[in-house]
Amino acid sequence: MIISICNEKGGSGKSTLAVNLSLRLAEDGDSVLLFDSDPQRSTEVFIDIRNSSNLKQNFKHSFDINLLNNNFNNELNRYDAIIIDTGGRDSKEMRKAMLLSDVIIIPTIASQYDVSVLDHMLNVYKEVKSINKNIILLILINRVSPNPFLIKELNNLIDYIHEKKETYCLNDVFLLESVLYERQAYKRAVIEGKSICEFCDKNDKALMDFEKFYQEALQTIKNNIEI
Ligand SMILES: Nc1ncnc2c1ncn2[C@@H]1O[C@H](COP(=O)(O)OP(=O)(O)OP(=O)(O)O)[C@@H](O)[C@H]1O
Ligand SMILES: [Mg+2]
Numbered sequence: 001m002i003i004s005i006c007n008e009k010g011g012s013g014k015s016t017l018a019v020n021l022s023l024r025l026a027e028d029g030d031s032v033l034l035f036d037s038d039p040q041r042s043t044e045v046f047i048d049i050r051n052s053s054n055l056k057q058n059f060k061h062s063f064d065i066n067l068l069n070n071n072f073n074n075e076l077n078r079y080d081a082i083i084i085d086t087g088g089r090d091s092k093e094m095r096k097a098m099l100l101s102d103v104i105i106i107p108t109i110a111s112q113y114d115v116s117v118l119d120h121m122l123n124v125y126k127e128v129k130s131i132n133k134n135i136i137l138l139i140l141i142n143r144v145s146p147n148p149f150l151i152k153e154l155n156n157l158i159d160y161i162h163e164k165k166e167t168y169c170l171n172d173v174f175l176l177e178s179v180l181y182e183r184q185a186y187k188r189a190v191i192e193g194k195s196i197c198e199f200c201d202k203n204d205k206a207l208m209d210f211e212k213f214y215q216e217a218l219q220t221i222k223n224n225i226e227i
Pocket of ligand 1: 008009010011012013014015016017038042086087088089142143144180181182183184186187190
């Protein structure tokens with residue numbers, strides 16, 4: 001299975017999600033390749049810190065852009081999951097990654113700027129879908145403010161996505177019910193080269209959010225694609 005994490009809006013949490021999803025799948029026993037297709041190598045610092053620590057080296061990573069051109073043919077047989085992190089712009093690499101994927105995850109933030117980019121991402125997705133017909137899209141709302149006074153922004157985004165889904169008949173687009181809140185733990189974990197699961201205590205809210213997202217994403221994938 002190939003999962004690409006895409007959003008041309010910078011800072012929406014793609015690399016953080018790619019790293020955490022890779023490590024969580026590895027924890028479940030999957031053999032995982034984290035492939036960073038961003039020329040800025042967003043995951044490099046994390047990988048370097050991790051490699052120089054005594055944490056489990058339980059997943060592989062690659063920055064080798066040739067993998068995208070070779071369609072991952074060799075790689076696919078070696079791994080249960082390939083997670084592709086993409087850069088914060090509409091690029092050749094992002095589109096190639098989408099064309100090769102079974103699943104796209106778009107992490108998006110509930111702000112006006114992010115919403116207009118999301119609209120463009122949905123158009124890119126529709127173009128990709130016309131070629132890669134079995135693909136599905138999961139939208140994850142990320143970095144939600146835990147401040148209850150800001151719930152309106154979240155609700156506006158949810159309404160907007162539902163409206164788009166209906167207008168464009170996007171039956172293969174799933175807005176995940178679980179959201180990831182803005183939690184300091186994500187930033188602090190990266191500094192130690194750890195996933196959110198390795199960094200947090202069992203009852204930490206950040207871990208509970210992530211676990212809820214992970215289980216819902218897996219179930220949605222299982223129910224909607226044939227691997
Ligand atoms: N749920 C979250 N809570 C708090 N901080 C977060 C969360 N998700 C991501 N971040 C932080 O937001 C910043 C941007 O995240 P990240 O680098 O993953 O975004 P990106 O989409 O990969 O950006 P780019 O487009 O530049 O590659 C980082 O400092 C990261 O630690
Ligand atoms: Mg990134």
